[in-house]
Amino acid sequence: MSMTDGPTPLPTAAAAQAAVDREATTAGPGSSTAPGAGRFKSFGSKWNALSRQQQWAFLAIVVVLAYLLPILNPPIITTEPGNNFALACFDMARFALIAVGLNIVVGYAGLLDLGYVAFFAVGSYTAAMLTSPDSPFLHIPYLWTVPVAMAVAMFFGVVLGVPTLRLRGDYLAIVTLGFGEIVRILATIIPAMKGQVGFQNVGHPPGSEAGGTPIFSNSNGVPWYWLTLTIIIIVLLLVGNLERSRVGRAWIAIREDEDAAEIMGVPTFKYKVWAFAIGASVGGLSGALFAGQVGFVNNQRFDVQTSILFLAAVVLGGAGNKVGAIIGGALVSYIPLRFTAIADYKYLIFGVALVLIMIFRSQGLLPARQRLLAYGRQAYSRISGRTGGGATPRTGQVTGQEKEAGA
Amino acid sequence: MTLLELDSISVHYGRIQAIRDMSFSVEEGEIVSLIGANGAGKTTTMKTISGLLNPSSGAIRFLGQDITKMKAHIRVVHGISQAPEGRGIFPGMTVLENLDMGAFGRKDRSGMGADMERVFDLFPRLKERQKQLGGTMSGGEQQMLAIGRALMSNPKLLLLDEPSMGLAPQFIRQIFRIVTEINRQGTTVLLVEQNANQALARADRAFVLETGEITHSGTGKELLANPAIKEAYLGVG
Ligand SMILES: Nc1ncnc2c1ncn2[C@@H]1O[C@H](COP(=O)(O)OP(=O)(O)OP(=O)(O)O)[C@@H](O)[C@H]1O
Ligand SMILES: [Mg+2]
Numbered sequence: 001m002s003m004t005d006g007p008t009p010l011p012t013a014a015a016a017q018a019a020v021d022r023e024a025t026t027a028g029p030g031s032s033t034a035p036g037a038g039r040f041k042s043f044g045s046k047w048n049a050l051s052r053q054q055q056w057a058f059l060a061i062v063v064v065l066a067y068l069l070p071i072l073n074p075p076i077i078t079t080e081p082g083n084n085f086a087l088a089c090f091d092m093a094r095f096a097l098i099a100v101g102l103n104i105v106v107g108y109a110g111l112l113d114l115g116y117v118a119f120f121a122v123g124s125y126t127a128a129m130l131t132s133p134d135s136p137f138l139h140i141p142y143l144w145t146v147p148v149a150m151a152v153a154m155f156f157g158v159v160l161g162v163p164t165l166r167l168r169g170d171y172l173a174i175v176t177l178g179f180g181e182i183v184r185i186l187a188t189i190i191p192a193m194k195g196q197v198g199f200q201n202v203g204h205p206p207g208s209e210a211g212g213t214p215i216f217s218n219s220n221g222v223p224w225y226w227l228t229l230t231i232i233i234i235v236l237l238l239v240g241n242l243e244r245s246r247v248g249r250a251w252i253a254i255r256e257d258e259d260a261a262e263i264m265g266v267p268t269f270k271y272k273v274w275a276f277a278i279g280a281s282v283g284g285l286s287g288a289l290f291a292g293q294v295g296f297v298n299n300q301r302f303d304v305q306t307s308i309l310f311l312a313a314v315v316l317g318g319a320g321n322k323v324g325a326i327i328g329g330a331l332v333s334y335i336p337l338r339f340t341a342i343a344d345y346k347y348l349i350f351g352v353a354l355v356l357i358m359i360f361r362s363q364g365l366l367p368a369r370q371r372l373l374a375y376g377r378q379a380y381s382r383i384s385g386r387t388g389g390g391a392t393p394r395t396g397q398v399t400g401q402e403k404e405a406g407a
Numbered sequence: 408m409t410l411l412e413l414d415s416i417s418v419h420y421g422r423i424q425a426i427r428d429m430s431f432s433v434e435e436g437e438i439v440s441l442i443g444a445n446g447a448g449k450t451t452t453m454k455t456i457s458g459l460l461n462p463s464s465g466a467i468r469f470l471g472q473d474i475t476k477m478k479a480h481i482r483v484v485h486g487i488s489q490a491p492e493g494r495g496i497f498p499g500m501t502v503l504e505n506l507d508m509g510a511f512g513r514k515d516r517s518g519m520g521a522d523m524e525r526v527f528d529l530f531p532r533l534k535e536r537q538k539q540l541g542g543t544m545s546g547g548e549q550q551m552l553a554i555g556r557a558l559m560s561n562p563k564l565l566l567l568d569e570p571s572m573g574l575a576p577q578f579i580r581q582i583f584r585i586v587t588e589i590n591r592q593g594t595t596v597l598l599v600e601q602n603a604n605q606a607l608a609r610a611d612r613a614f615v616l617e618t619g620e621i622t623h624s625g626t627g628k629e630l631l632a633n634p635a636i637k638e639a640y641l642g643v644g
Contacts, residue, residue: 265483265512
């Protein structure tokens, strides 16, 4: 049997080596060699050349700009008059969050999940059924449905993952594809889930303006966008820690060569289920946000195409790179909203874009190697720190994370 | 003392039987070679020992403990480490990251440093190429990396599946010298080889595998001198 079964979204070794070399030399701007990838390359090396403070300062500016985005409503970038820009921002943030979650499954652990929309649907229905007046179930405040939606989606992730994650590659893709459809079909045939009629008036976070209209209304995208953006930042911080931990290394090893990972001592099955479950919970989270903002959930929004669109976002951005996933997610949402004339052709356009990406930049816009590098530095300090001179300060920090993550 | 014991092991791929009722043991401190033609079942045997495959019947014991049902990732912790056939290194990870993965199951952080030193002493090339990606190393270098990575778990038993595959003659000699050195340092080695000459010359004991069954066994020297084996596996006769 082959040791390289299963999807391997990792860049070719040669391409990734370029990234290592770049890291090793911290080349200055303009030193990039490969045409087409030049701008990204020099950005990567510039970024690594910056001091920690400079990186933080840059990030702070990006975050502030991100929060201001719907208020600034910059000309040219704006999606108006076709689409309300604040709502478009929310949609971009929602897609970005979904891509971050799916990236854990597809990008880190290398598990091809074609039914991710199912977890999004589970989250949406959880929020709707626990808050909508159309639902006979018990009702709880909307914000409480968010962790509940995550937990329920995670539960489904484990239930689906345990039997299927023993399968490899193509089989997994087919089973997840089926699961995506099953959730939609169940929503259609189970009377309590109200099929196409759906649930109206899904809850939203508390608070109202002076006039009595709720702050988190369906037509006001800004608060929803801010809420989602804040959640994205929190999720990114958590995922970043996970990525640098023992769990993250195990995922990379599984993606690269599952059998080899297993005989290195990685409990591959357990870590695959973890990737699936964590990814599912992020999907559920974005589903709950979506249900709250739109205020209406029925069986029409969770089809296979949507799953493929999610996957396109991850691949476009660069599987295995969480920043890439955010950019990919935002783009996949933004382009049809901005260019409404071509919105009907979005599957065609993303299809072509994906083909072009595969031809010219198979690692996606931001390659995964950037993330692997963080691991490389750690491996270095962890091992060399002990064999060579004194332990580096980083070592202690890493061990701390490992204790948490390895538990 | 007996380190590893296979007790009438059979392995099936679906309905195809790859290993038939195989029994042999490896004593602590030995180099044991397993030779056989393509498709004889050598890799299957190794994967069954490392835990990647489950036998359909029979038992495997390691240091007297029954490990037949034990998962592969736990067997590493108990001291069984495999350098897989075709190397199986992580192509997108650097040399250092690969070696680090080799120590994934370990808790004793101090011992890891010492083993890293040991690997770099055995393979100075790896030390020079710490930051190179595994996938861009040459075939021989990847083999060194695969062996080095397997040593990072500080195994009691090292399983080497065709370490000489695809290597130039002087490289093959070097690899075998290093295998002997690893053994001299106290690691028991179970070696699968098509390169029967070297494998038998270096082995304390050896087995010949034909279509899933052991047909000959003896010391390395005995098998080297056996005319039937000479003809079939050593290209002379
Ligand atoms: N995954 C598999 N599915 C079905 N049959 C398999 C599988 N892997 C191996 N086999 C069969 O099992 C038998 C033993 O294979 P194995 O890989 O153990 O041989 P080998 O001795 O290692 O050969 P080589 O020297 O070519 O590596 C062969 O007949 C092979 O075709
Ligand atoms: Mg083989």
